[in-house]
Amino acid sequence: MRLHVVDHPLVAHKLSTLRDERTDSPTFRRLTDELVTLLAYEATRDVRTDTVEITTPVAVTRGTRLSYPRPLVVPILRAGLGMLDGMTRLLPTAEVGFLGMVRNEETLEASTYATRMPDDLSGRQIYVLDPMLATGGTLVAAIRMLLERGATDVTAVVLLAAPEGVAVMERELAGRPVTVVTAAVDERLNEHGYIVPGLGDAGDRLYGTAG
Numbered sequence: 001m002r003l004h005v006v007d008h009p010l011v012a013h014k015l016s017t018l019r020d021e022r023t024d025s026p027t028f029r030r031l032t033d034e035l036v037t038l039l040a041y042e043a044t045r046d047v048r049t050d051t052v053e054i055t056t057p058v059a060v061t062r063g064t065r066l067s068y069p070r071p072l073v074v075p076i077l078r079a080g081l082g083m084l085d086g087m088t089r090l091l092p093t094a095e096v097g098f099l100g101m102v103r104n105e106e107t108l109e110a111s112t113y114a115t116r117m118p119d120d121l122s123g124r125q126i127y128v129l130d131p132m133l134a135t136g137g138t139l140v141a142a143i144r145m146l147l148e149r150g151a152t153d154v155t156a157v158v159l160l161a162a163p164e165g166v167a168v169m170e171r172e173l174a175g176r177p178v179t180v181v182t183a184a185v186d187e188r189l190n191e192h193g194y195i196v197p198g199l200g201d202a203g204d205r206l207y208g209t210a211g
């Protein structure tokens with residue numbers, strides 16, 4: 001597994017506003033969308049492309065097109081939905097699959113309540129979206145499922161990661177074709193499994209509802 005922390009002043013600025021407890025849901029949603037666009041730029045550096053011939057008003061030349069099979073973007077509901085528009089804006093040819101997962105806030109174990117994507121992901125490049133990598137339980141389970149379906153290349157785009165979660169991903173997905181792209185790796189997890197300093201519960205802050 002490869003970890004890429006996007007070190008950019010615009011990313012740091014937007015992330016700081018996102019962290020601020022005074023930031024309301026509409027602003028949180030807008031900033032999430034903007035941040036994803038910046039992270040997606042880095043996350044798609046190795047997206048597969050083909051060379052094609054194009055004709056400009058002046059000459060025939062060689063250009064670049066996103067390859068087939070098309071990339072698959074998989075937001076992890078609920079909070080990952082807030083990242084979907086920003087990602088598909090940059091990857092217009094992508095197909096979208098959905099994974100509904102929730103973490104039990106007492107045991108911190110992740111469970112899956114919805115799966116809607118192709119059974120066969122052979123040869124596909126996948127972009128998984130989830131704002132928070134905390135214990136890593138959710139992303140490890142999600143990525144294992146994608147690899148079992150044949151995905152050959154999985155990139156997880158997250159806003160924030162905890163070092164504990166990164167370590168779990170490195171251990172559980174060692175040697176697998178997996179990359180994590182994040183805006184920051186924070187200090188630690190607290191006793192409730194929340195990222196410190198973090199930004200709180202991403203789903204609640206995006207949608208203004210608890211749970």
Ligand SMILES: O=P(O)(O)OC[C@H]1O[C@H](OP(=O)(O)OP(=O)(O)O)[C@H](O)[C@@H]1O
Nearest residue numbers: 077078079102103134135136137138203
């Ligand atoms: O790394 P982990 O310890 O597994 O925690 C991270 C998960 O927790 C949050 O989702 P949550 O379970 O709160 O669901 P929600 O998106 O519906 O709020 C977050 O969006 C991740 O999916």
Ligand SMILES: O=c1cc[nH]c(=O)[nH]1
Nearest residue numbers: 134194195200201202
């Ligand atoms: O800090 C955290 C940890 C898990 N899920 C969140 O939304 N926030």
Ligand SMILES: [Mg+2]
Nearest residue numbers: 201203204211
């Ligand atoms: Mg939540």
